[in-house]
Amino acid sequence: MNQFVKNVKRIEFAVTFACTGKCKHCSEGDHLGCSEHIDQEAAVKAVRDICENYKIESLMTFGGEPLLYPETTCAIHAVATELGIPTRQLITNGYFSKDPARIASVAELIARAGVNDLLLSVDAFHQETIPLDTVKSFAACLVELGVPVHLSPAWLVSASDDNPYNVKTREILDSFSSLGIPVGSGNVIFPSGNALKYLGEYLDPSMVSPYVDDPLDVQ
DSSP: OOGGGTTOOEEEEEOBSOOSOOOTTOTTOOOTTOOOBOOHHHHHHHHHHHHHHSOOOEEEEESSOGGGSHHHHHHHHHHHHHTTOSEEEEEEOSOSOSOHHHHHHHHHHHHHHTOOEEEEOOSTTGGGTSOHHHHHHHHHHHHHHTOOEEEOOEESSOTTOOOHHHHHHHHHHHTTGGGTOOBOOOEEOOSSHHHHHHSGGGSOTTOOOTTOOOTTSOO
């Protein structure tokens, strides 16, 4: 077996880099000119092929905004459910349509596909350009369908810091309390992309991205 992939336990798909947000904390930058997405058939085949050779413990889809292409995203999760991958995560900002019928139908797709850990990105940064009421409508649909959801905010400096962005984030999180959705740990913004451009005064330039792994130990 190839020594560089001998420890594979997790599969991640960046479904698309197209995004409905224009967040000043985004590590990927402005997402300008991003209009493509991964091929559904190829992605499903990749999951099947990998699971034939490895015991996969978790799978994640993210973006950009993966629910701009919900059929592709949910096809990936459906095959992961079929093959018994225990943890099936989806990261979304919850804003892919303003049409209530479309929002409800996508929530149903997610439920049927077997997503069992949906991380909803809500915070001061996302809500500068993404309508909170639309995201709440989507969240309410998920709760009604029994999809496990938790809020996943981006914190500036740390979750305990009282800078104006974090204060606003706490207000936004509190507004979801009536839905009974728990708040996860989220993540602390690191200096890359838009964050370095717009939030540099708050950030330690020596901070290392939490997404950088040992290239010789592919997980």
